[in-house]
Amino acid sequence: MNDKLSERVLLVDGSRLIIESAVCAGAEVFVGYPITPANLLYLYSSRRFPMMFPAPDEISTLQWMCGFSAAGKYPMTATSFPGFALMLESLNMAYMMELPMLIVLAQRLGPSTGSATTGAEGDLMLLRGAISGGYPFPVFSVSSPVDCWNLTAKAISASLKMRTPVVLLTSKELAMTMSTVSADDLENVERAQWELSSGERYLPYQRTDSLVPPFAPLGDGRFQVRFNASTHDEMGLIRKTDAAALSNTTRLKEKVEKWISDYTFYELDEEAGARKLIVSYGITSGSAREALGILRKSGEKASLLIVKTLLPVPPAVIEIMSRYDRVFIAEENLTGLLCEIIYGVSGRPSVKSIGKIGTMITPREIVDRVMES
Amino acid sequence: MTFLASMKQPYCPGCGYHLVTSQIAKALEKLNIKPLDVVISSDIGCGGLIDASFNVHTIHGLHGRSVALAMGAALGLEDKKVIAFQGDGGATIGLQHLLEAARWNVDMTLIIVNNMIYGMTGGQPSGLTPFGFTTVITPQGHQQHPYDLVKLAYDAGATYALRILAKGDFSEKLAGAFAVKGFSIVEIVSPCPSYGVKGVKELSEMGIADLELKREREPMKPVVRESKSLIRSELKTLYEAGLKDRIAVVLAGSAGEGVQSAAELLAEAAILSGLKTTKKGDYPITVGTGFSLAEVILSEKRIDYTGIQKPDVIIVTSDDGLARIRSLLKPGDSTLIIADSSLSIEGMENVVHRDFRGVAGKKGACLAAIGFWLRRSSVIPEAALREATKKSKHAESLLNSIQSAEGLDA
Numbered sequence: 001m002n003d004k005l006s007e008r009v010l011l012v013d014g015s016r017l018i019i020e021s022a023v024c025a026g027a028e029v030f031v032g033y034p035i036t037p038a039n040l041l042y043l044y045s046s047r048r049f050p051m052m053f054p055a056p057d058e059i060s061t062l063q064w065m066c067g068f069s070a071a072g073k074y075p076m077t078a079t080s081f082p083g084f085a086l087m088l089e090s091l092n093m094a095y096m097m098e099l100p101m102l103i104v105l106a107q108r109l110g111p112s113t114g115s116a117t118t119g120a121e122g123d124l125m126l127l128r129g130a131i132s133g134g135y136p137f138p139v140f141s142v143s144s145p146v147d148c149w150n151l152t153a154k155a156i157s158a159s160l161k162m163r164t165p166v167v168l169l170t171s172k173e174l175a176m177t178m179s180t181v182s183a184d185d186l187e188n189v190e191r192a193q194w195e196l197s198s199g200e201r202y203l204p205y206q207r208t209d210s211l212v213p214p215f216a217p218l219g220d221g222r223f224q225v226r227f228n229a230s231t232h233d234e235m236g237l238i239r240k241t242d243a244a245a246l247s248n249t250t251r252l253k254e255k256v257e258k259w260i261s262d263y264t265f266y267e268l269d270e271e272a273g274a275r276k277l278i279v280s281y282g283i284t285s286g287s288a289r290e291a292l293g294i295l296r297k298s299g300e301k302a303s304l305l306i307v308k309t310l311l312p313v314p315p316a317v318i319e320i321m322s323r324y325d326r327v328f329i330a331e332e333n334l335t336g337l338l339c340e341i342i343y344g345v346s347g348r349p350s351v352k353s354i355g356k357i358g359t360m361i362t363p364r365e366i367v368d369r370v371m372e373s
Numbered sequence: 374m375t376f377l378a379s380m381k382q383p384y385c386p387g388c389g390y391h392l393v394t395s396q397i398a399k400a401l402e403k404l405n406i407k408p409l410d411v412v413i414s415s416d417i418g419c420g421g422l423i424d425a426s427f428n429v430h431t432i433h434g435l436h437g438r439s440v441a442l443a444m445g446a447a448l449g450l451e452d453k454k455v456i457a458f459q460g461d462g463g464a465t466i467g468l469q470h471l472l473e474a475a476r477w478n479v480d481m482t483l484i485i486v487n488n489m490i491y492g493m494t495g496g497q498p499s500g501l502t503p504f505g506f507t508t509v510i511t512p513q514g515h516q517q518h519p520y521d522l523v524k525l526a527y528d529a530g531a532t533y534a535l536r537i538l539a540k541g542d543f544s545e546k547l548a549g550a551f552a553v554k555g556f557s558i559v560e561i562v563s564p565c566p567s568y569g570v571k572g573v574k575e576l577s578e579m580g581i582a583d584l585e586l587k588r589e590r591e592p593m594k595p596v597v598r599e600s601k602s603l604i605r606s607e608l609k610t611l612y613e614a615g616l617k618d619r620i621a622v623v624l625a626g627s628a629g630e631g632v633q634s635a636a637e638l639l640a641e642a643a644i645l646s647g648l649k650t651t652k653k654g655d656y657p658i659t660v661g662t663g664f665s666l667a668e669v670i671l672s673e674k675r676i677d678y679t680g681i682q683k684p685d686v687i688i689v690t691s692d693d694g695l696a697r698i699r700s701l702l703k704p705g706d707s708t709l710i711i712a713d714s715s716l717s718i719e720g721m722e723n724v725v726h727r728d729f730r731g732v733a734g735k736k737g738a739c740l741a742a743i744g745f746w747l748r749r750s751s752v753i754p755e756a757a758l759r760e761a762t763k764k765s766k767h768a769e770s771l772l773n774s775i776q777s778a779e780g781l782d783a
Contacts (some may be wrong), residue, residue: 008607009644011637011652020603029449036658050597053448056473062444063470067414067445070432075445093435100575116658144677147687177679178652180644183607216431218412219453227423227432237425238433339610360680 008183014174015040015179017148018104023048025153025190026160027076027102028038030070031061033083036116037172038106040137041078049076052107058083062090062103070227071104072194072217073297074156081123082113088130091165093229095131095252098205098213100159100166102152107171107282120174120357121282121332127167128311128341136256136312138162138263141169143285143306146185148174149307158263162256163212169310171332173360175253195342204236205227205248211255215358264316265308274301276370277324281307281338284330284361287292291330291366302370313342326373330354330366376401376408376428384421389539389563390419393424393486397456401429401549405452414443415643416459416467419492423458437467440483444474446479448595450777454551455481464522465500471522475529475556478594482551483558485522485776486539488565496568503579509568536584538576539563555592611760614646615751618673621681624700625694626739628656628665632694635665635740638771642747642757643671651679664697671752684708688746689716690729690738711742727781737774744775750780 010040019030019041030045030052046052051073055061058079065075079087082278084105094101105127127139140155142148152168159166192225197214202223206213216225226236231245239245267285269292281290285306292304303324307317321327321342329339334352343351354361354369376398384390401411411429415421417436424431434442443457457474464471464485473482489506491497496509501522505514527534532555537543539561550557562581576582622639626632633654643650648671655666668681683706689695690713702710702722712718712730735742747755755775762771 007610010607011641011644011650012604044603048600048603051595056469059438060441060470060473063441064445066434067442068449071446073449089435090438117655173679176653178640179676179679180649201692218432219450221409223426224409225430229434257563286679289677301386360678361679362682363678
C-alpha cells in the first residue's frame with residue numbers, strides 16, 4: 001500500500017503521450033488530414049502544437065511538411081494506411097532532400113480501406129520497400145503506452161541526427177486505448193537540436209565523415225541553400241548519373257546504416273538456459289509479455305525480444321535471434337511481415353510466424369504455439 | 374546584385390523559358406531585395422531546370438507539387454519572397470494545391486509557364502491545352518476546353534491573378550505580382566517550340582488573352598501559440614481495492630448516453646483505489662447514433678494484453694447496447710449481467726435487472742449502474758467512483774446519477 005501511495009499515476013491514451021512528447025522534443029508544426037485511427041493525434045495536436053495546419057489531403061500534408069522542414073521548422077503528421085499510401089512519392093522526396101520529419105502511422109486492418117476501427121500490424125513490408133531502391137529509412141514501433149512517450153522523442157532525435165524522415169509505427173489499439181501509466185516511467189524529454197551548418201561556405205549535400213550533411217534552412221542569409229528531390233550532386237543541382245550524383249545517392253544508404261546502432265531500441269528478457277525466443281513488436285508485445293509469464297509459470301524456459309527499431313533491421317536484433325534454436329515471431333497480420341523481412345520468403349524450419357487478423361493475438365495463442373514446438 | 378547565375382540555359386532553341394527566366398531576374402531586380410531573400414520552388418518538367426539559372430535559394434520537388442511545397446516554406450519563413458514555378462502539366466496534376474494556396478491567400482507568387490502541352494514526355498495534352506489544338510495523341514484537334522487558372526485562382530481567393538503572353542518586356546508586370554502581399558499567380562502563355570508550335574493558330578483565335586484580376590485581402594499569417602501540457606493531473610491512491618486479481622467489465626449502451634465517460638470514471642476510480650486499468654471504446658462510424666461500447670479492465674498487476682476474451686461483468690443499459698453484446702452472452706457462463714429493467718435477457722443465470730433509466734435518465738443510466746454494481750461488489754469502493762467525478766465540470770449531475778440508484782440496492 002505504501003508503494004502505491006507514492007506512485008504518480010496517469011490515465012492516458014497513447015495519442016496524448018505521443019503528441020505531448022513530440023512537442024517537448026521540439027516538433028513545431030503539425031500538418032494533417034483526419035483519418036481513423038489517427039484522429040486523436042490530429043485533435044490533440046490542435047490543442048498543443050505551436051502551429052497546426054489542416055491540409056486538404058495527404059499529398060498536401062507531406063508537401064507542406066517538406067516546406068516547413070526545409071525552412072527549419074520541425075514538422076509532424078499522423079495517418080493510417082490509406083493516407084500513407086498517398087504520401088509515398090512525397091516521402092521519397094523528403095528522403096532524397098534529407099528533410100527531418102516524423103510520420104506517425106497508426107495501423108488499421110486492410111487491405112484498402114479495410115476496417116477503420118480495427119487494429120492491425122500490416123504495413124511493415126510497405127515501409128521496408130517505401131523508398132524506391134529499397135533504401136533503409138528508420139521505422140520505430142511503440143510496444144506500450146510508456147513507449148509512446150519515450151520512443152516518440154527518440155524518433156525525432158534520430159530524424160534530426162540522420163537528416164531523414166522517420167516513421168513511428170503504432171496501431172488503433174495503442175493510439176486509442178486509455179491505460180494506467182506511472183509518471184515515473186516517462187523519461188525526461190529534451191528538445192532535440194538541428195545540426196546546423198556553422199561555416200561561411202556551404203555545400204548543401206557535402207559528404208562529411210558523419211555522412212550527414214550539416215543543415216541550413218531556405219532563406220539563410222549567409223549563403224545559397226538548395227534542396228533537390230531528383231538525383232543531384234553536392235551542390236544540390238540535378239545530375240543524371242555522374243560519379244558525384246551516384247556518390248550522393250549511395251550516401252543516403254550509408255548514413256542510415258552508419259547511425260542506426262545509436263538508435264537501436266529493443267527490450268530483451270532472457271532466461272538462462274532457454275532455447276526458445278519469442279519475438280514481437282507493437283500491440284502484440286503486450287500479449288507476448290503475458291505469454292512469457294504463463295510459459296515460465298508452467299516451467300517452460302523462454303526468452304522474449306520486443307523490437308522497437310524495426311527498420312532497418314538492426315544487426316543487434318539479428319544477433320539475438322541467431323542465438324536461439326527456436327524463434328517465434330508474433331505480429332497481428334496473416335503473412336508474417338517481420339518474419340519475411342528477416343528470414344526471406346524461404347524462411348527457416350526453426351522460425352515460426354504467429355499471426356492473425358481482426359482481433360489482437362491473445363497470450364494463450366502464443367503460449368500454445370510455443371508449447372507445441 | 375544579380376539574380377541570374379548564368380546566361381546559359383538548358384532550353385530548346387526558341388523556347389519561351391529563355392525569356393521567362395531573364396524576365397523573372399529583371400523583375401526581382403526591380404524589387405529592393407537580395408538574392409538570399411528569395412526562394413524558388415520548382416516542379417518537374419522543363420521548368421524544373423530553372424534552379425541552376427538563379428543565385429537564390431532553390432528547392433526542386435515533384436511533379437505538380439511545387440506550389441504545396443512552396444506554401445509550406447512560405448508559412449515557415451518570415452520576410453522572404455517565395456516563388457513557385459511550374460508548367461501547365463504541373464498545374465494540372467496539382468490543381469488542388471494552387472487552389473488551396475489561393476484560398477488561404479498565402480504570401481507567395483506562383484508562376485505558371487503555359488506551353489500548352491506536356492513537353493518532356495512527347496507533347497501530350499494537359500489541362501491547359503486549348504480546344505482544337507493538335508497534339509501527338511489528338512491529331513484531329515483536342516476535344517476538351519482548358520481550365521482558366523487565372524479565374525480559378527482568383528475565385529479561390531487569390532489577391533492577384535494575371536495572364537500575359539510571353540512577348541517583349543513584361544518584367545514590370547512580374548515585379549507587380551511579386552510585390553503583392555498575399556497569393557499572386559501569373560500565367561505566362563508561351564507555346565512549346567518542339568511540340569506546341571505546330572498546333573498553334575493565333576493565340577487570340579483560341580480565346581487566349583491577357584487578363585488581370587485583383588482584390589484587397591490580408592495575407593494569411595501563421596500564428597504561433599502557447600499551450601499547456603496535455604498530460605492531466607496525476608492520480609494518487611486514496612482507497613483500498615478489494616480486487617485481488619483481474620476483472621474485465623463491458624459497458625454497453627447507446628451513443629450520447631454517457632457510456633464512454635462513465636467508463637473513464639470507472640477507470641479513474643480504479644486508479645484511485647491503487648489498481649491498474651485500461652479503457653477502450655467501440656462505436657459505429659456514425660458516432661452520433663447506434664451502440665456505444667466500452668471495455669474496462671481492472672487489475673492488481675500490470676496489464677499487458679488489453680483485450681477481453683470473456684467479460685466478468687456486463688453492464689447493459691439500452692437496446693442498442695444489448696444488441697451489440699448478445700454474442701458475448703453464453704448460457705451457463707458465470708458472467709454477472711447488470712441490465713436495465715427494460716431489457717429482456719433470457720437463458721443467463723446471473724442477471725440483475727433494475728430501472729436505471731427510470732431513476733437516472735438515459736444519460737445517467739450507465740454511471741448509475743456502475744455505482745450500483747460497486748456497492749454490491751468488493752472490487753473497489755463506490756466512494757472512489759464519487760471521488761473520480763469531482764474533477765468533472767458536470768460533477769453535480771454525475772453524483773446525482775450515482776446516488777439516484779441507491780434506492781435500487783435492495
